[in-house]
Amino acid sequence: MSLSFQYPRLTKDNYDSWSIRVKAILGSQGAWEIVSDGFVEPDEDAALILIQKFEKDKKKDQHALSIIHQCLDDAVFEKVANASTSKEAWGILENSHKGVDKVKKVRLQILRGEFEALHQEASESISDYFTRVLSIVNQMKRNGESIEDVRVIEKILRSLHQKFDHVVVAIEENRDLENLSIDELNGSLRVHEERMNKHKKEPLEQVLLVKHSSAERGSAISRGRGRGQGRGYSHGGSRGHDRNQEVKRVDDEKPRGNP
Structure with a gap:
């Protein structure tokens, strides 16, 4: 084939x-x-x-x-x-x-500006942000820029969303950025991101569980009241029927007058 x-x-x-x-x-x-x-x-x-x-x-x-x-x-x-x-x-x-050298230099200046302006959006995942950063870095390299991994790593750490501030501090204090690869940084940040998402998800599940339990209790109370009201109406109806029968017997026992 x-x-x-x-x-x-x-x-x-x-x-x-x-x-x-x-x-x-x-x-x-x-x-x-x-x-x-x-x-x-x-x-x-x-x-x-x-x-x-x-x-x-x-x-x-x-x-x-x-x-x-x-x-x-x-x-x-x-x-x-x-x-x-x-x-x-x-x-x-x-x-x-691709153009001559002059055009390449102009394009490289534009790419440098885009690189410096990079910042992670609040809703953007670590994976998506790394893809966006590396796309610009690769274009810079193809246009003649010599850019080392440590420069890219420092840029990423500076431009992460503030929710990763504690992670950035831990990495800068405990890791040698000169010997840290971009892939290692990506993996470390994604692990922290998964933990953060898990902690965020657990309280939501607890809230939903409480709401579900409250709804079930409310439903049970409503059903109990319904059964109680049914029994009350049944007894009232039976007592009314007995009183009617008693009145009828008294009337039957009264002496009838002459016509």
């Missing part, structure tokens, strides 16, 4: 993630080196071994170029339609989407 492979498509907004995925695909085919370094065409007097190597590299290059073509839609393909090598096509795409 053969499975069809879906190549990632380049759009105007996804070049960074697209390039990472396509590099991995080209690498798995042993073709990324030819894309990044290119190859040199031998002169007429080159030895046979060099000519054979060139032919092999040329074939690998065309294979890489065909993979790049499959990752483009018709509009983007027009930009590289005249490129004869994979290196040339890759350079065109990189320059048109």
Whole structure:
């Protein structure tokens, strides 16, 4: 059974993630080196071994170029339609989407501002916040920023919601941030988050249990009153019936006068 492979498509907004995925695909085919370094065409007097190597590299290059073509839609393909090598096509795409150094610097400044402005929302989970932080960090790295893990860790600890203040103090006092990994911090904070959610959930369950018990007691009292009222009406009705019978007997026993 053969499975069809879906190549990632380049759009105007996804070049960074697209390039990472396509590099991995080209690498798995042993073709990324030819894309990044290119190859040199031998002169007429080159030895046979060099000519054979060139032919092999040329074939690998065309294979890489065909993979790049499959990752483009018709509009983007027009930009590289005249490129004869994979290196040339890759350079065109990189320059048109990622921009020259000046554009990269401007984009990096924007990302730095977004990084510094990061703060966890009150309803945002630790997992979601880490995803948001690391997304910006990865974009900064792809645009040339050298950012160490300890800087990311310090930023996360500074920007957590105030409900984690006691946890942050404990981590800063008891852990060496220089030797703490981002994954370890993530795991530690998620454990504390689960405990906090559990403590928050238990009082709510107790309140619901008390309300349920009160409702059951109220229902039982109402049923008891209903049964008592039923018995009272029954006895009253029986006594009224007996009195009517007694009056009737007295009337029957009275002497009747002459007509």
